[in-house]
Amino acid sequence: MTSHAVGQLLLGLAVIIVLARALGALARKIGQPPVIGEIIAGILIGPSIFGTLVSDRLFPADVRPALAGLANVGLVLFMFIVGYELDQSLVRGRQRIAVSVSIGSIVAPLGLGAVLALWLAGRHDVTDILPFALFLGAAMAVTAFPVLARIVTDRGLIRTEVGGLALASAAVDDVIAWSLLAVVVAVGTADGGLPWQVLGIIPFLVVMFRWVRPLLRRLAVARDRAGRLTPDVLAVILAGLLISCYLTEIMGLHAIFGAFVFGAVMPRAGGEVLRHEILERLEQVSVLLLLPVFFVVAGLQVDLSTIDGSTLLELALILLVAISGKFIGAYAGARLNRVGARQAGALATLMNTRGLTEIVILSVGLQLAIIDQQIFSMMVVMALVTTMMAGPLLGWIYPKRVADRDVAAAERAALRGTAGYQALVVVPDAEPDATAVLDLATALVRHRRPATLALARLVPYPPAPLEIGSGLLEMNQAMTDLTALAARAGNGLDVPVVARFSSNPAEDLADIVRAGEPDLVVMTDGQPGGTPPAGTVISLATALPASPGTVIARLTGATRADAVLRTAAELAAAYQVTLVVDAEPPVARSLAATVRELRRHGLTVRDGLGDGESDGAMVVAADSRAGANVVVLADAGTGAAPAKWASRLGTPNQEATQVTSA
Known part of the structure; x- marks a missing residue:
């Protein structure tokens, strides 16, 4: 690249970042996933509205190869994150329903999409119909797990049956859909006969899950030993990721499958901290720069100006098949397992989200020339519509009061x-x-x-x-x-x-x-x-002693004195120490019968504090600041229960003052 081309690339990247962040924030303000704004930003730079005026000025021909390279790196990181975020624990206890919903939400749109593809093939001069039909069906069947998870989280559904089933079903859906797409890509790139790439998947997966996964578990140990995610640990992960992508690329299965599998084999059990730190690091680069570049590269291929009256019918049928196929399949799978009608509708609506995952699949199809630019453009519109409708439709089917x-x-x-x-x-x-x-x-x-x-x-x-x-x-x-x-x-x-x-x-x-x-x-x-x-x-006010010498019940008034004494007695019995009742005379008299009962049950109870008894003692008292129903416990022997607590714990006598200031 010339110095002029480098400067042009840097300027274009700056425009991409600003536009993506601005439209992403706008999408969030109107209640849509930020990815909607990001995708629209890519379309705006493309030829749909301004022709080639903007795209040619920002990204001339000699800059676009570099742009495509950055986009592919962003795609690889995104697919690794998708694979890493999938968790087997999401499916645990829900296997039967999740598999049923996933199969329904894949088979119905896959079948309807393949039938629609037979009709579209004649209108778009498709010669190799099998990979085209399989690809279009697979693209109809995908669910965007990250978008679905974000909606479930934002609406507080993550611990409900609907939220749990949606996450589990989407996780199973992702695994099936990406496996299906790998087969479609292998078929689409084969020159007749059985594609050898399909056979290559099996040993690749065996090696990754049988030998690579145990080796990666050592990274969690290395991270814990260092106390942080070190550059060496991150370098090993990135190198392994890129090698995995290279292997699937030379197998003809596209690099994204290697990235997804490498994310899937990363350690979960015992590696939650490592997982959080890795994803946090990678998201900074991926979200801010590389994914917006991918959206722009995809947007340059979207030309909505070519959609005329004749193609509007095609677009309408694509939307009808995508939405109804996914909804009917998921709904039927849920209802067959006796999920309530409203909950099944909410589940089917969530499974209809496609988002960035759909754009990734479509980009693969376009790169391999399985679909043409016009179908790509219409399918991108479908991805936008199905993602945008998910939130409002969910609010109608599954309103907040029901949730x-x-x-x-x-x-x-x-x-x-x-x-x-x-x-x-x-x-x-x-x-x-x-x-x-x-x-x-x-x-x-x-x-x-x-x-x-x-x-x-x-x-x-x-x-x-x-x-x-x-x-x-x-x-x-x-x-x-x-x-x-x-x-x-x-x-x-x-x-x-x-x-x-x-x-x-x-x-x-x-x-x-x-x-x-x-x-x-x-x-x-x-x-x-x-x-x-x-x-x-x-409320635990200060650190507890490892083994308190005594438990002091401070009774400064009749309000909740019974709760204070009962709590102190339970602690004294648990720690097998003496209970000291430090009470004003009227309160002590009113609780005399309770104290006698405690003694009859074998608890050592003494009235008043002795010299040095505050050292290492646990204090139980009504909290005058928080109200009658709150009891504060403090370790009087740590030096931390002092003047700060004196007004809250009360001071019935001089000895008590010494306890709280010890």
Whole structure:
């Protein structure tokens, strides 16, 4: 390239970035996936509206090979991310329904698309009808997993039956659709007879899953040893990705299949942190630069000005086959498995999203000359229409009130567990705090059987970068953390877990409390509160001692004194230490009978504080700031429970003041 061509390329890239970000943001503002704006940006630069005036000035002929090279790199990174985001855990427990919905949503549009292709072939002078019919059917059958996941996440459906089934079905759909497309590409590039590339897929997959996957698991170990994603680890991944793409390219199956397979074999179990860091790094380059370049390269091939009266019929039939085939197939698959009519309709609507994944498939068909430019243009319009209609149609079929009801039902089923005493632990993000609040809750329910100790985490909504970054990684990480904590609690307890994306933690926690109706809520101080009916909320104010010397029940008034004393007694029994009742005389007299009952049950109870008894003690008191129904626990021996807490814990006497300032 000449220096002038290099300058022209750099200027064109700057225009692409600005236009893509601006139209992506505009699409998001009107409630559409940002990818819609990105695709339209590519079409605007192409010949559809301004002819070749803009495209020739921005990207003259000597610049376009470099542009195509960047677009292919972006395509490879995107397909790797799609493969890496697919998770076997999405399908677990839903295999039968997911496979049924996926097969229905593929077979119906595939068959109808192939029939439509027979009619289109005569109108577009197609000579090799078999690959054309198979390709058009496969293109009709695809679902854009990233767009679907983003819609499910944004609407809070990720933990509902509809959301879970949609993610599982789309994951299965992706695997089947890409496998089918690999066969179509092999058929389309073969010169008659059985394409040897199809046979080459089998040993390639065996090597990738049998030998490459175990080697890649060592990357998670290397990342954990270093404490971060190092350049060496990332370099190994990128080199492996490109080699995988090269192998499928020389097999005649296109580089995108190698990228997808390499993403699929990347380690999941034990590698969630590595997974999150890799995708976060790659998305920065892919989303901001390389994918917009791909959209422009695709847009240069879209010429909507060629769609006239005669081709409008073709476009209408393409839309009819794509939308009805996908909807009817997915709906029938769901209903055959006794999914409710409204939920099946929502599922079928979500499966109709195509987005960037469709553009990728169409670009492959155009590169291999399986379809011509006019069909490519009409299919791009179909991809835009089916993606844009998904959100509004879902809101009509599955309105927010119904979705909220299903979310509440799913959380209620998850939280209530076995019959008996119900405790809810609101788990913070920080690991030490999460462990401390779990240990506290476990101690409080230790002597209650049967008991359910439900773990809940409110996950902040992730940013919305294009199609990628659907939020599944954040939710998967939250569920992985909660599952590990549930195993720690163990000890014969029923420990269900639930996670919810949240933009309003106080309101969402109140919803979770209403759904689970727990007898007790345990959280760390500063988290949004909720008040269960006839229950108690306990906040962990400071770090717990490893083994408290005593538990001090500070009773500064009659309000909720019973809850304070009961909580302190449960902790004293759990840790097998002395319970010290530090109360004002009127309160002490009113609770005398309760204290005698505790002693009869074998608990050592003493009135008043002795010298040095505050060291390493655990303090339980009503929180005067938060209201009568909140109890604060603090470790008085850490030096962290001090003047800051004195006004909140109350000071019934001089000794108590010394406890909170120790």
